Amino acid sequence: MDRREFLRGLAAAATLGLTGCPKSGSGKGDTTLPGGDTLAADTRRFDLPPPGSGPTGLVTDPLYKQHVAPGGHVEQPARCEAILTALTAAKLDARLTRIAPRAATETELLLCHDKSYVETVKSDVAAGKTRLSTGDTYLSAQSFDVALHAAGGLFAALDAVVAGAVKNAFCVVRPPGHHAGPQKGMGFCIFSNAALAARYAQTKHKLGRVAIVDWDVHHGNGTQDVFWSDGTVFLFDTHQHPLYPGTGLATEVGAGAGEGTTLNCPFPAGSGRSEILGALEQKFEKAMESFKPELIVVSSGFDSRRDDPLGGFTLTDQDFADMTDVVTRVARRHAQGRVVSTLEGGYNLNGIGLAAAAHVGRLLEG
Ligand SMILES: [Zn+2]
Numbered sequence: 001m002d003r004r005e006f007l008r009g010l011a012a013a014a015t016l017g018l019t020g021c022p023k024s025g026s027g028k029g030d031t032t033l034p035g036g037d038t039l040a041a042d043t044r045r046f047d048l049p050p051p052g053s054g055p056t057g058l059v060t061d062p063l064y065k066q067h068v069a070p071g072g073h074v075e076q077p078a079r080c081e082a083i084l085t086a087l088t089a090a091k092l093d094a095r096l097t098r099i100a101p102r103a104a105t106e107t108e109l110l111l112c113h114d115k116s117y118v119e120t121v122k123s124d125v126a127a128g129k130t131r132l133s134t135g136d137t138y139l140s141a142q143s144f145d146v147a148l149h150a151a152g153g154l155f156a157a158l159d160a161v162v163a164g165a166v167k168n169a170f171c172v173v174r175p176p177g178h179h180a181g182p183q184k185g186m187g188f189c190i191f192s193n194a195a196l197a198a199r200y201a202q203t204k205h206k207l208g209r210v211a212i213v214d215w216d217v218h219h220g221n222g223t224q225d226v227f228w229s230d231g232t233v234f235l236f237d238t239h240q241h242p243l244y245p246g247t248g249l250a251t252e253v254g255a256g257a258g259e260g261t262t263l264n265c266p267f268p269a270g271s272g273r274s275e276i277l278g279a280l281e282q283k284f285e286k287a288m289e290s291f292k293p294e295l296i297v298v299s300s301g302f303d304s305r306r307d308d309p310l311g312g313f314t315l316t317d318q319d320f321a322d323m324t325d326v327v328t329r330v331a332r333r334h335a336q337g338r339v340v341s342t343l344e345g346g347y348n349l350n351g352i353g354l355a356a357a358a359h360v361g362r363l364l365e366g
Helices: 005-014 062-066 076-087 115-126 143-161 191-205 220-226 273-291 316-333 349-366
Strands: 057-061 095-097 168-171 208-214 232-242 264-265 297-300 339-343
Touching: 005 057, 057 143, 057 349, 062 076, 062 143, 076 339, 076 349, 095 143, 115 143, 143 191, 143 297, 143 339, 168 349, 191 208, 191 220, 191 232, 191 297, 191 339, 208 220, 208 273, 220 232, 220 264, 232 273, 264 273, 273 316, 297 316, 316 339, 316 349, 339 349
Parallel strands: 057 095, 057 168, 168 339, 208 232, 208 297, 232 264, 297 339
Antiparallel strands: none
16 A cells, blocks of 8 residues: 555545554554655654744744654654744744743643543553544554643743733644543544643633634534533634534534534535635634634644645635634734644645645734
């Protein structure tokens, strides 16, 4: 099976909600891809852009490469490298202020996750399991620590944004987070990074209302579960439907105090600029006029870009730039410009780099 065949198979599995971890791979050392490439488990090939200074923060670290995929999984360390390489190629790196991540504490995880689930992740990793027992997320020896730093990377970005050291930030972290809910990791995700960031902003920095924009091609079911009956965190989510994980119907609007603060915009395969940018301009901006967020967190999945092996949307890099403009415009109007964006999905290595550069380029202007 060559790499293309493997990706096609994985995309088909994802459509059916069957994405899972190949059984091969030790999870401890080098990983051989279907095409014969080898991903070294060390950090020597992870070239960080030189530290710059500017209005947008960049969170990343070689540590994020230590969550190692078994044989050829699309959620792979090379995703971070692809984005950083593209930021350098676009000459954006010198304008980005480097922010060092930290590990989230286990107490901080409890802002969104049940203690029993955190213990499950710890014990699964300690037992050497290669798959999370709650769902389709692979594990390797360092996965717990890397996942703590993914959430903690967003915390560090928030600290910098709230302190005014930068006006916004982009976090090139993994594993992704938006499929992880209070009691369950799934869909390549361990901890719910964007949701944790929203709660961290409320508890640490006393921000009252937070909006989360999720434009990953998949529905952010984990984020939705965290804030379903909350009311202080608004989730705006565009995604392909039907597609994994199958949730995110327009009728899913939250409940109780949270009724009306979940806004799902499902679109069929083939959708792109008019649907997704249109929803941002018409539905998100309008909703924010009454919600008035004090911070916007972006679950920035780039698998909604054209030519992604797991998605069927047609967004271009220009579209990601224009979508970013909507977010920064709303943030300037209501949130003193505060935006923290984090990597979710995106599996075409060339595509995610280009889309991320377009996104970051507009954050810099935001
Ligand atoms: Zn996705």
